[in-house]
Every structure is written in C-alpha cells, then in structure tokens.
C-alpha cells in the first residue's frame with residue numbers, strides 16, 4: 455500500500471452546486487443543523503487524471519471516483535499537524551471535466567476531483583482563515599491518500615508483474631503507472647508553498663453572508679485549489 459501526496463493551487467471558480475445543495479451536504483456531517491450564514495465554504499481541485507511527470511503515476515476514472523467518495527468527512531488540517539484539531543472539513547466532492555485544461559495528447563478535457571470544505575464562522579480564527587485563503591497568504595493545500603497496486607500503461611499488467619519501467623520509452627510510448635484502487639484519503643492540509651512544486655492560488659471567492667448575496671453574489675464563486683499529484687512511496691501498512 456502506498457501513500458500519495460499532492461499539493462495544489464486555487465485557479466479560478468467554476469459552476470457550483472446551489473447553496474441549498476451544499477448546506478444539505480454539510481448538514482449530513484454536522485451534529486446540529488447549520489445555515490449558510492454560519493459557515494465559510496471553499497472548494498479545491500484535489501487531483502486529476504493527468505500523468506504526474508515526477509512519479510510516473512496517473513489516476514484512472516475509477517480512482518477519481520473513489521477519491522470523491524472517500525474524501526467526504528475527512529479533515530482539513532494546518533501543515534499536516536495531526537496533533538491539532540482540524541480547521542475545516544471536506545463535505546462534498548465530484549469529478550469535473552475541464553475543457554480549459556485539455557489533455558496535451560488527446561485534446562480531451564482533463565478530469566479533476568473538485569472537493570468542497572467548510573468551517574464555522576463563529577470559531578476562533580475562522581475569519582483569519584478565510585481572509586488568509588482569499589488574500590493569497592494560504593496558497594496551497596496538500597492532501598494525502600493511500601492506493602494499492604498499480605497497472606502498467608504499456609502492457610496493462612499489474613505493476614509488479616512486468617518489466618516495463620515507468621519513465622522509459624517503449625516504441626514511442628512512455629511508460630507510466632495507472633492507479634485504479636484508492637484505498638483511503640487521509641487528510642488535506644493547508645501548507646506553505648512548497649519549493650519543489652509550481653503551485654499557487656490564483657482564484658477569487660465570495661462568501662455566503664447575507665450582504666453579499668443581496669449584492670448578487672452567491673455560493674457559485676468559490677476558491678479552487680488545484681493539486682497536481684505527487685506520489686510518495688511509504689512502507690506497507
């Protein structure tokens with residue numbers, strides 16, 4: 455079993471579900487019913503079906519669907535500090551096509567996991583968190599999950615049963631590893647910009663308060679973190 459980590463960036467905003475739909479999803483996790491004016495909501499791109507050049511891995515559609523399912527209810531932490539309590543919680547995720555980012559080989563839209571998270575306005579530091587995220591101070595998210603197996607892109611065999619090497623070129627085709635089985639999503643963390651990743655938050659948002667809604671803004675304007683996958687091998691668990 456392997457653990458993968460990705461770091462991300464906020465790019466822009468896309469069409470969002472309605473406020474009612476988002477609140478219904480939040481209230482499936484909350485102990486007591488919450489209303490829109492009680493929460494901050496943001497979203498992020500967690501990962502895509504693009505090949506990650508640095509580790510030679512690529513998520514299948516099934517893996518993206520599994521990540522959507524498993525991330526709901528998981529924590530957003532600060533700096534992977536598992537000793538502290540979560541700062542926010544993922545409550546919804548879906549796979550979206552992004553025609554604005556076509557696959558360089560096929561020209562088809564790339565597919566992404568978009569995940570929404572929330573935190574409570576009336577908690578200590580809640581506004582600071584929102585301000586820092588929206589103001590570009592908290593620029594990245596890093597997320598960890600585990601996967602099992604892996605499939606060779608050249609011969610379709612389980613990775614350990616063939617001799618093809620990721621990154622090598624075979625008859626013009628570069629070998630990589632398909633990830634089909636995501637076992638677990640562990641957590642997402644707000645992190646400082648990683649020196650080794652070209653990631654940044656570029657987007658804008660609107661929050662959910664009454665004043666903004668009256669001015670015509672809605673939950674549709676959300677932060678999006680985008681996370682190019684970065685995989686790290688860890689001992690089996």
Ligand SMILES: [Zn+2]
Pocket residue numbers: 606607608609610611616617618
């Ligand atoms: Zn192979």
